[in-house]
Amino acid sequence: MSAVHERARESMPVSRIIADGYGSELGPGTQCRVTRVTLQDGLDIVRWQSTFEQPMDMPLHDDSERIHFSFTNLLKGKATCSFNDGRRQRCYTIDEGSGNISFGRCRHGLYHQHGEIDNITVMIRPEVLVQWELEIDPTLRKALACDHCFLDGHRSVEMTATAHMLGNAMDRVPSTSVVQPRSSLWLYGQSVTLVSLFLEARREVECTCSVSRADRQRLVRARERLLEDLGKAPSLSELAREAGMSQPKLTRGFRQLFLNSVYGVFQHARMTQARCRLLTGDESVMRIASDLGYANASHFATAFRKQFGINPSILKNGGRSKSFGASAS
CATH class of the missing domain: 2.60.120.10 (Jelly Rolls)
Incomplete structure (x- = not known):
C-alpha cells in the first residue's frame, strides 16, 4: 500500500x-x-x-x-x-x-x-x-x-x-x-x-x-445523467422518467439538494467547462461555444458573462492573469 x-x-x-x-x-x-x-x-x-x-x-x-x-x-x-x-x-x-x-x-x-x-x-x-x-x-x-x-x-x-x-x-x-x-x-x-x-x-x-436517502441517490444519478453531454441537456420529462420521480419532485429535489434549478445545474457545469477550456487550451471561443451547444457566439458570451462577470474573449486573450479574482481586484 x-x-x-x-x-x-x-x-x-x-x-x-x-x-x-x-x-x-x-x-x-x-x-x-x-x-x-x-x-x-x-x-x-x-x-x-x-x-x-x-x-x-x-x-x-x-x-x-x-x-x-x-x-x-x-x-x-x-x-x-x-x-x-x-x-x-x-x-x-x-x-x-x-x-x-x-x-x-x-x-x-x-x-x-x-x-x-x-x-x-x-x-x-x-x-x-x-x-x-x-x-x-x-x-x-x-x-x-x-x-x-x-x-x-x-x-x-x-x-x-x-x-x-x-x-x-x-x-x-x-x-x-x-x-x-x-x-x-x-x-x-x-x-x-x-x-x-x-x-x-x-x-x-x-x-x-429533508431529502430521503433514496431520493438523494435518485437525484445524484439524475444530475450525472444531466451532465453526460454538456452540448445538449435531456428534457425534464426524460430526466424525471429515468430518475423514477415526478417532474415536480425532481425540480424541487434539485433545489433542495443542489441549491439550483435543473437547468441552472446544467448551465453552471457547461460554463465551468468552457472556462477550463479557455484557460488551458488553444481552441477558439466559437469552437468551444459550438461544442457546448451554442450556434450563436454572442449568446454563449452572454451566458458566460452572466456566470463569471467577464467576456470569454478577454479570458481567452488574457489567460490566467485575467482570471476572475485578478480582474475584480
Missing part, C-alpha cells in the same frame, strides 16, 4: 490539517500545501492546494469547533466528503466554482480526492459569527444547531470573484515580486464579504436533511 494510503488510514484531526504548511509528509505522487492566516481569535482563512496522482481517502476528525464557509476555486478530477448525520453516512460531491457550509462538533468523516484542487475556506467560531450580526436564515440556523451541517451548491458571480481574490492574496509571492501583500484588515473585510455572500446565495433554500 502506498504511503498516501497508509497515512490516510489514520483519522486526521482538522486542527492538524489546517496547520500552515501541512502536507509535506504525505509521500510521493502528492503535492499539498496549506496556507493559514489567523485574523482574530476564532477566525481563520485557510487555503488548501493539493494534487493527488492516485485516489486518496483521508478519514477526518473535525476538532476545529468552527463553521466552515468553503469555496472551490479549481477542481481537475474528483473530490467528495462524507459525514454521519446521526442516522446514516451521507456523501457530498465537491464542485468547482461552488461553495458549502459545514459544521459539526467533533464529528468524523471521510475526504476523498483524485486530481487537483484549490480551495479557500473561512473558518469561524459560532460566537464570532453571531457578533457580525448577519442575517442567518432559519434553515441554516437549524442545520448549524444539529451538529451535522453540510449545505452545498452555494454560488454567485460575486462569491466567485471574492474567493479568487482571497486565494490570490494568500499566494506566497517571491520577495522580488511587485505584488504587495494584502493587509490583515483587507483579508478580514473580504472574509466578512465572502460569508455574507454565502448567506445571500441561500435565499429560500430548504435543508437537505
Whole structure:
C-alpha cells in the first residue's frame, strides 16, 4: 500500500490539517500545501492546494469547533466528503466554482480526492459569527444547531470573484515580486464579504436533511445523467422518467439538494467547462461555444458573462492573469 494510503488510514484531526504548511509528509505522487492566516481569535482563512496522482481517502476528525464557509476555486478530477448525520453516512460531491457550509462538533468523516484542487475556506467560531450580526436564515440556523451541517451548491458571480481574490492574496509571492501583500484588515473585510455572500446565495433554500436517502441517490444519478453531454441537456420529462420521480419532485429535489434549478445545474457545469477550456487550451471561443451547444457566439458570451462577470474573449486573450479574482481586484 502506498504511503498516501497508509497515512490516510489514520483519522486526521482538522486542527492538524489546517496547520500552515501541512502536507509535506504525505509521500510521493502528492503535492499539498496549506496556507493559514489567523485574523482574530476564532477566525481563520485557510487555503488548501493539493494534487493527488492516485485516489486518496483521508478519514477526518473535525476538532476545529468552527463553521466552515468553503469555496472551490479549481477542481481537475474528483473530490467528495462524507459525514454521519446521526442516522446514516451521507456523501457530498465537491464542485468547482461552488461553495458549502459545514459544521459539526467533533464529528468524523471521510475526504476523498483524485486530481487537483484549490480551495479557500473561512473558518469561524459560532460566537464570532453571531457578533457580525448577519442575517442567518432559519434553515441554516437549524442545520448549524444539529451538529451535522453540510449545505452545498452555494454560488454567485460575486462569491466567485471574492474567493479568487482571497486565494490570490494568500499566494506566497517571491520577495522580488511587485505584488504587495494584502493587509490583515483587507483579508478580514473580504472574509466578512465572502460569508455574507454565502448567506445571500441561500435565499429560500430548504435543508437537505429533508431529502430521503433514496431520493438523494435518485437525484445524484439524475444530475450525472444531466451532465453526460454538456452540448445538449435531456428534457425534464426524460430526466424525471429515468430518475423514477415526478417532474415536480425532481425540480424541487434539485433545489433542495443542489441549491439550483435543473437547468441552472446544467448551465453552471457547461460554463465551468468552457472556462477550463479557455484557460488551458488553444481552441477558439466559437469552437468551444459550438461544442457546448451554442450556434450563436454572442449568446454563449452572454451566458458566460452572466456566470463569471467577464467576456470569454478577454479570458481567452488574457489567460490566467485575467482570471476572475485578478480582474475584480
